[in-house]
Structure formats: structure tokens, C-alpha cells
Amino acid sequence: MSDRSGGGGIFVTGTGTEVGKTVVAAVLAHTLAAEGRGVAVFKPCVTGLDENPPEADHELLRRAAGSDQSDEQIAPYRYGPPASPHLAAALAGEEIDPERLRAAARDAADGADAIVCEGVGGLLVPLAPDYLVRDLAVDLGYPLAIVASPGLGTINHTLLTIAAARAAGLEVALVVLTPWPEHPSEIKESNRETIAAVGKVEVRTLPTLDLGAPETWPQLSW
Ligand SMILES: Nc1ncnc2c1ncn2[C@@H]1O[C@H](COP(=O)(O)OP(=O)(O)OP(=O)(O)O)[C@@H](O)[C@H]1O
Ligand SMILES: [Mg+2]
Known part of the structure; x- marks a missing residue:
């Protein structure tokens, strides 16, 4: 699969x-779906379901993508407590199996023209004691979109994430x-320019x- 121009x-x-x-x-998935592509979504682990969010991540992603994947196919591990995945799994007497994640993501991608995966927390969050979100990203091999807040503090957080990724x-x-x-304030405009210049990134x-x-969302693709 091509990894550019909204494919892959x-x-x-x-x-x-x-x-x-x-x-x-969700916006990336919706953009692809609006172009007529079959879009799969994937999230290795959802936690915090006990807190009754208005819509859990896998549900919002499925709706945005217009996908008919099951909960299990989108998010193989789903837990109630609002904890880090490795802890939520441990509280359930389990351990997240990296091979099960890789296989589930592969199956989801095989059934679609494109796949949008959402990580959990940030890149160095453990999924299992010795398997980080970053390890899964490497195993899947897709390019990254790094999401960040616009305001004060974001330059450091974003550049650290870019460095950890590269x-x-x-x-x-x-x-x-x-x-x-x-x-946008001067600070936010400056943050945008600084991250682009120092991080050498779009x-x-x-x-x-x-x-x-x-239907009111802008288009976003990579
Ligand atoms: N462009 C936006 N428009 C509307 N709401 C936004 C936007 N960006 C962020 N938010 C709000 O910020 C909050 C966090 O967003 P979101 O749930 O996407 O974060 P997340 O990084 O996926 O969180 P988690 O780590 O729990 O998966 C939500 O309440 C969301 O509605
Ligand atoms: Mg989320």
C-alpha cells in the first residue's frame, strides 16, 4: 500500500x-471516506469505559469512517478503568499480546483501502510491560500524525515526540x-512556525x- 496521498x-x-x-x-478517516475509499479504523486498546464517555474512541472513529467493523475488530482490548493500557490489562488479570494487536491491525487493513490507527496516550505509553505504543507504530509501519495543543508548552512536547519517533x-x-x-494569539502562531522550522515537519x-x-468538518489528509 502507498503511504502517501491519503492511501495506505x-x-x-x-x-x-x-x-x-x-x-x-476521525477527520482523517472521514476525509478518506468522503473520497469514496473504504476506511478501516484501529485503536489497540481503549480504557476508561466505566466513566461512560458520551462516545468511546472506537465508536467515534467507526462513525467517522463509515465503517462496519465490530468493537473487537477496531479495538481488540477494551477496559473499564481509566488507566494506562498495561495497568488496565493487569487489573483485568491479562497482559496485552503484541502479536494479537499486529494481527488485528493487519486484518483491519486487509479489508479496506486505507486505515487510520489511533494510539493510546503518547508514543512511550506501555501497551505491555515491554511493548510501547511506539513499538506498535514501528511494527505497523505507517507514517505518524502527531497531535498537539496549540498553546504554551507545546513546542517542547511536540519536538520531544518528533525526536522519539525519528x-x-x-x-x-x-x-x-x-x-x-x-x-490565534501571537504565541500560537509562533508555536506553529517554530515547530515547523525546528522540527522540520509540516x-x-x-x-x-x-x-x-x-458533514461540516474540513478535509485533512497527508
Ligand atoms: N478541533 C477540535 N474540535 C472540537 N473539540 C476538540 C478539538 N480538538 C480537541 N477537542 C476536544 O478535546 C478533547 C480531547 O480530544 P480527544 O478525545 O480527541 O483526545 P485524545 O487525545 O484522543 O484523548 P485520549 O488520550 O483519551 O484518547 C475532547 O473533549 C475533544 O472534543
Ligand atoms: Mg482518543
């Missing part, structure tokens, strides 16, 4: 948890700053979206 696959990571990975992954041989296709205000922005109205 992309792995959406971020500078941390709750930065907008699911939103960005140290493992991963390609960083783009950085996405979200949510990007209609009238930086895009995503405005605040109505998550319930995908």
Missing part, C-alpha cells in the same frame, strides 16, 4: 492523553495543532469542530 495507512499519536487524537483521526525510524508525516482558534491546524456534524 496513518498512525495518529499525540503529545499526551486528551490532546485531540481521536478528533484528528529515533525509532518512524516517519512523521504531519503535526496537527488542535483546537486552533479563529483568531504543521497543520484544525479549528474547533461540531463533533456531531461530520
Whole structure:
């Protein structure tokens, strides 16, 4: 599969948890689906289901992609406690099996024209005690989209994530700053330019979206 121009696959990571990975992954998936492609989505592990989020990550991704994958096919490991995957698995008396993740992602990709994967937390979050999100990204081989906040502190977090990605041989296709205000401050504009210049990376922005109205979302591809 080609890994450019919206074909193949992309792995959406971020500078941390709750930065907008699911939103960005959903927009990438929706863009591909709107072009008429069959889109699969994948998330190795979902935690925090006990907290009754309005829509869990795998559900929002499935809807955005127009996919008919099952919960199991999108997210092979799903846990109630809002904990890191390795801890949530341990609390359930399990350990996440990297081979099961790789096989599930391969199966999902085989059934589609393109696949959008969302990581968990940031790149160095353990899925199993000796298997990080970054290891899965390397095993899957897709380029990365790195999601980050626009505001103060983001230069360091984003450049650290880019460095951790490139140290493992991963390609960083783009950085996405979200949510990007209609009238960005000088700091946010400077953050965007600085990350692009120092990180030698393409930086895009995503405005605040109505998550319930995908037809109003902008297009985003890599
Ligand atoms: N462009 C945007 N438009 C609307 N809401 C946004 C946007 N970017 C981020 N958010 C909001 O930020 C919050 C976190 O977003 P999201 O759930 O995508 O983060 P995440 O990185 O996937 O989190 P997790 O680590 O739990 O998977 C959500 O409440 C989401 O609605
Ligand atoms: Mg998410």
C-alpha cells in the first residue's frame, strides 16, 4: 500500500492523553471516506469505559469512517478503568499480546483501502510491560500524525515526540495543532512556525469542530 496521498495507512499519536487524537483521526478517516475509499479504523486498546464517555474512541472513529467493523475488530482490548493500557490489562488479570494487536491491525487493513490507527496516550505509553505504543507504530509501519495543543508548552512536547519517533525510524508525516482558534494569539502562531522550522515537519491546524456534524468538518489528509 502507498503511504502517501491519503492511501495506505496513518498512525495518529499525540503529545499526551486528551490532546485531540481521536478528533484528528476521525477527520482523517472521514476525509478518506468522503473520497469514496473504504476506511478501516484501529485503536489497540481503549480504557476508561466505566466513566461512560458520551462516545468511546472506537465508536467515534467507526462513525467517522463509515465503517462496519465490530468493537473487537477496531479495538481488540477494551477496559473499564481509566488507566494506562498495561495497568488496565493487569487489573483485568491479562497482559496485552503484541502479536494479537499486529494481527488485528493487519486484518483491519486487509479489508479496506486505507486505515487510520489511533494510539493510546503518547508514543512511550506501555501497551505491555515491554511493548510501547511506539513499538506498535514501528511494527505497523505507517507514517505518524502527531497531535498537539496549540498553546504554551507545546513546542517542547511536540519536538520531544518528533525526536522519539525519528529515533525509532518512524516517519512523521504531519503535526496537527488542535483546537486552533479563529483568531490565534501571537504565541500560537509562533508555536506553529517554530515547530515547523525546528522540527522540520509540516504543521497543520484544525479549528474547533461540531463533533456531531461530520458533514461540516474540513478535509485533512497527508
Ligand atoms: N478541533 C477540535 N474540535 C472540537 N473539540 C476538540 C478539538 N480538538 C480537541 N477537542 C476536544 O478535546 C478533547 C480531547 O480530544 P480527544 O478525545 O480527541 O483526545 P485524545 O487525545 O484522543 O484523548 P485520549 O488520550 O483519551 O484518547 C475532547 O473533549 C475533544 O472534543
Ligand atoms: Mg482518543
